[in-house]
Amino acid sequence: MRWALVAVPMVAAMPHADLRAWLLIGVTLALSIPLLWIHDARVRPLTTALPLAVIATTGALWVLLPSSWASVAMSSTTFFVVLRQSTVPIVLAVGLDFAAITAGAARYDVWKGALSTYAVLAVIVLMGLNRRARLARIEQTELALARAQTANEEHARAAALAERARIARELHDVLAHSLAGLALNLQGARLMLVRDGASPDAVAQIERAQTLASEGLAEARKAVAALREDAVGVERAIADLLAAYRLDSGARADLQVEGEPRELGPAVGTALVRAVQEALANTRKHAGQADVAVTLNYAAGSVELTVADRQGRRPPDAPAAGYGLRGMGERVALLDGRLESGPGEDGWRIHLTVPA
Structure with a gap:
């Protein structure tokens, strides 16, 4: 769409163009093609120079062919310079527009018409600044929402970590200690049964219970470690x-x-x-x-x-x-x-x- 606002007026001006106008049309079309890819880029030498060059060539074409649509291409390019560029390119773009309008008024002695054109230029600049401010507000709102979402996620993560730490403490203080005491008591019971000459089946049952208690203690410790470390990939x-x-x-x-x-x-x-x-x-x-x-x-x-x-x-x-x-x-x-x-x-x- 942005490129069409430059290309269509150039094509419309071709039937009435002389050699100088054809040269300006060709240069403008050549300069406008890269704008398809760089119009969203931030201020850099290329992205600053090309729109200004397009404004200069379309302004010159408008002076040669005042009845053409070259002013549409000049105005639309100015709008997008105001929308995307910094202060210096905006001032240069407005200066080029002002120079083209003044040159056309002086050449054809239409100063009354120039006043309305100056007013249109001012409206275009104000529209660009207003649109720019609105986009900046939207960007700030999105950034604030993203930060709020991140803060909420961090808060939820902190709450989850606190709950995991509480569960880990409970496991360590209650279950792990109980299993450790149980394993020690079973070991003592096994030794007493061996000392008193108890049957092998009774000793085997105590040994199996001691093994289960030891394995449960190991699993409890692993669970506590996993809850406290909260490993992240x-x-x-x-x-x-x-x-x-x-x-x-x-x-x-x-x-x-x-x-x-x-x-x-x-x-x-x-x-x-x-x-x-x-x-x-x-x-x-x-x-x-x-x-x-x-x-x-x-x-x-x-x-x-x-x-x-x-x-x-x-x-x-x-x-x-x-x-x-x-x-x-x-x-x-x-x-x-x-x-x-x-x-x-x-x-x-x-x-x-x-x-x-």
């Missing part, structure tokens, strides 16, 4: 870290899992989660609101983790590894793994491989 832990980063920075943070996921050892899982945590902390510190991509690859006999931020430029080499990267390297080395970190073409990249 590596993928879930990394996804939670990325969700927190998205809410904090507003940037994208994606996790891609490759290969067949499998259960990892506690040391390996901790190393992977801590590596993502340290990488995100460094991104917050050195790259602001850069997008982050995390890849977790379950290879044969090993697991690979790649964390890359997209800063849009090659970052400078770090003078020395910080304590976080050193600790990460030491943790990976203890697992006989490998760690690589350094600047890439458009950001910082960390890659580690650990046997698993």
Whole structure:
């Protein structure tokens, strides 16, 4: 739709075009094609220059062919510049519009008509600013809702953990202690029966009861450990870290899992989660609101983790590894793994491989 607002007026102007107009139409169409893919991008040199160039060429075409629809293309492009760009491009876009309207009025001596055109330009700018403010409010509302949902989930998780801890205490204080006392009493009873020369069947029954009590005690201890540790999978832990980063920075943070996921050892899982945590902390510190991509690859006999931020430029080499990267390297080395970190073409990249 946005591209059509530029292309259709250009096509409509073709029947009345001379050589200069044809040149402007061709340049405008060529410049407008990339806007199909970059109109939603934030302010960058390309996304700023192309709309301004389209405004300039359509304004010039409108001056040459005042009866054409070139003003529609100029106005619609101005609207989307006001909607998406920062203050400087907006001022430049309005200045180009003002210059085109003034040049047309001076060339054809239609200053009275120019006043209404200036008013239309002002209305377009105000509409763009109003739409921009509305989108910003919607974005803030969605962000607030996401944060509220996260807070509710954390509250529910904290309540669940508190309940699990209470159940674990009850199991430990009542059931585990009772089973431990029962096992000790049965052991004493068995020794007394052996001392008094009781029948082998009676001793065997006591031994079986002692075995059941011991097994029940072991299972109770396992249940207490499971309730208190509340183990979380590596993928879930990394996804939670990325969700927190998205809410904090507003940037994208994606996790891609490759290969067949499998259960990892506690040391390996901790190393992977801590590596993502340290990488995100460094991104917050050195790259602001850069997008982050995390890849977790379950290879044969090993697991690979790649964390890359997209800063849009090659970052400078770090003078020395910080304590976080050193600790990460030491943790990976203890697992006989490998760690690589350094600047890439458009950001910082960390890659580690650990046997698993």
